[in-house]
Amino acid sequence: MKKILFVTSECVPFVKTGGLGDVVGALPKVLNKKGCDARVILPKYGAIPQQYKDQMRYIDHIYIKMNWRSQYCGIFELDHDGVKYYFIDNEFYFGSPTVYGPIHEDIERFAFFDKAVLAMLQVVDFFPDVLHCNDWQTGMVPVLLRAHYSYDGRYNAMKSVMTIHNLKFQGIYDKKTIADVCELSADYFTPDKLEFYRDASFLKGGLVYADYITTVSPTYAQEIKSDYFGERLNGLLNARSGSLCGIVNGISYDDWNPATDKFIYHNYDLARLDEKNDNKLALQKDLGFEQNTEKLLIGMVTRLTGQKGMDLVECVMDSILANPNIQIVVLGTGEQRYENVLRFFEWKYSGRVSAQIKFDNALSHKIYAGCDAFLMPSLFEPCGLSQMISMRYGTLPIVRETGGLKDTVEPYNQYENTGTGYSFANYNAHEMLNRIENAYLTFALNHGAWRDMQKRAMEKDFSWNASADRYIELYNRL
Ligand code: ADP
Numbered sequence: 001m002k003k004i005l006f007v008t009s010e011c012v013p014f015v016k017t018g019g020l021g022d023v024v025g026a027l028p029k030v031l032n033k034k035g036c037d038a039r040v041i042l043p044k045y046g047a048i049p050q051q052y053k054d055q056m057r058y059i060d061h062i063y064i065k066m067n068w069r070s071q072y073c074g075i076f077e078l079d080h081d082g083v084k085y086y087f088i089d090n091e092f093y094f095g096s097p098t099v100y101g102p103i104h105e106d107i108e109r110f111a112f113f114d115k116a117v118l119a120m121l122q123v124v125d126f127f128p129d130v131l132h133c134n135d136w137q138t139g140m141v142p143v144l145l146r147a148h149y150s151y152d153g154r155y156n157a158m159k160s161v162m163t164i165h166n167l168k169f170q171g172i173y174d175k176k177t178i179a180d181v182c183e184l185s186a187d188y189f190t191p192d193k194l195e196f197y198r199d200a201s202f203l204k205g206g207l208v209y210a211d212y213i214t215t216v217s218p219t220y221a222q223e224i225k226s227d228y229f230g231e232r233l234n235g236l237l238n239a240r241s242g243s244l245c246g247i248v249n250g251i252s253y254d255d256w257n258p259a260t261d262k263f264i265y266h267n268y269d270l271a272r273l274d275e276k277n278d279n280k281l282a283l284q285k286d287l288g289f290e291q292n293t294e295k296l297l298i299g300m301v302t303r304l305t306g307q308k309g310m311d312l313v314e315c316v317m318d319s320i321l322a323n324p325n326i327q328i329v330v331l332g333t334g335e336q337r338y339e340n341v342l343r344f345f346e347w348k349y350s351g352r353v354s355a356q357i358k359f360d361n362a363l364s365h366k367i368y369a370g371c372d373a374f375l376m377p378s379l380f381e382p383c384g385l386s387q388m389i390s391m392r393y394g395t396l397p398i399v400r401e402t403g404g405l406k407d408t409v410e411p412y413n414q415y416e417n418t419g420t421g422y423s424f425a426n427y428n429a430h431e432m433l434n435r436i437e438n439a440y441l442t443f444a445l446n447h448g449a450w451r452d453m454q455k456r457a458m459e460k461d462f463s464w465n466a467s468a469d470r471y472i473e474l475y476n477r478l
Pocket of ligand 1: 018019020301302303331332333358359360361364383384385386387
């Protein structure tokens with residue numbers, strides 16, 4: 001079985017700012033259960049909780065050349081939940097309490113990290129078959145592997161995979177700085193390699209030099225080859241399309257299970273689906289809404305940004321609420337403009353709209369369990385976890401057909417009684433409104449069809465099991 005090293009800038013439970021942390025926190029565990037030797041390496045950030053720092057074992061230290069300076073690089077390890085984690089220590093680079101900083105600092109920090117990853121392999125004597133890199137922070141690993149280590153057979157035998165979790169973030173900086181901190185000669189900074197519109201890009205380096213590129217859903221893998229989604233890398237991604245595929249993320253079935261969830265009001269499952277209503281009534285009470293199972297309760301749990309389709313929601317909120325039988329709860333934080341829009345609607349539709357402007361894990365569970373429908377009209381969505389969570393809780397998603405939303409939500413077909421939710425194609429507020437109205441009609445007038453759809457949604461397999469098999473196939477193919 002394959003030896004894999006996940007190179008990452010975040011990983012649950014040590015440090016997380018987004019979906020990347022969840023993925024790297026879950027996938028290696030599942031791979032190891034299937035017989036792989038998957039390990040993870042990340043920086044030893046100041047932000048990692050002390051309880052984990054206390055458990056780390058010091059292995060050794062080396063020095064990494066950063067231009068004319070030599071930087072201390074401590075190597076620590078920790079075994080946790082069946083996975084071995086390595087941590088790269090340097091107070092100057094990673095001691096601060098925040099994970100990411102300004103780009104001019106992050107370029108040097110992650111250049112150091114990427115160099116350290118390759119250098120430490122000989123110290124711990126672990127030579128993986130595959131270096132699995134994630135997002136721009138680790139993009140230099142495939143480059144440096146070929147640039148600095150091709151003389152060494154142990155390194156030469158390694159393959160590299162670059163996974164794109166969000167193409168928007170690319171690690172772009174001027175060529176001279178990147179050449180200096182990465183110790184790369186000028187011939188690496190041509191348009192077919194690291195050069196990117198006169199600057200240079202970490203992510204582009206990874207995409208050029210990795211043996212294989214993956215992203216987190218098949219549809220997003222297609223979309224990023226277009227001008228619209230390609231973030232100026234679509235030309236390169238088209239050129240490499242023979243080595244590019246999308247594998248959807250899974251969700252943690254331990255954390256997200258209505259039968260055992262400790263955060264929700266009443267546990268339920270497929271056989272006791274009626275008890276989902278107890279969650280709805282309790283949530284309505286908590287939010288100050290009328291407690292009435294006939295009302296369609298729609299939830300959103302989201303970062304409040306343009307990516308998540310907040311403009312569409314703002315545009316047709318009045319039209320949605322023209323139906324007196326609809327209630328809406330939004331849990332999220334983000335851009336102030338959207339936070340204020342939601343507060344305004346809460347004031348205007350008092351008792352029918354609730355704006356929960358905060359990050360609250362417990363409340364998010366209550367919303368997934370208590371709502372009838374879940375709205376996610378994203379502009380783009382590499383994979384998306386929330387729609388899968390809501391389906392697992394029998395809460396039917398209403399989504400825009402993009403990226404992972406398209407791959408995971410099957411639209412309702414009333415004639416064949418198939419589908420697990422509602423979807424619309426264009427980034428258009430009235431298309432979204434129309435789908436919400438359709439959902440309401442089925443909910444109010446066709447209980448049987450609604451209940452069947454809930455069951456189909458809950459029966460879908462969104463665990464990591466299938467996706468881990470796809471990764472193993474890929475590693476074997478390399
Ligand atoms: P993204 O990673 O783009 O933000 P995903 O749908 O992939 O979107 O994942 C978002 C995750 O973060 C979900 O698990 C969701 O429940 C959670 N989440 C987002 N906002 C909040 C919030 N305000 N409070 C609690 N959980 C949140």
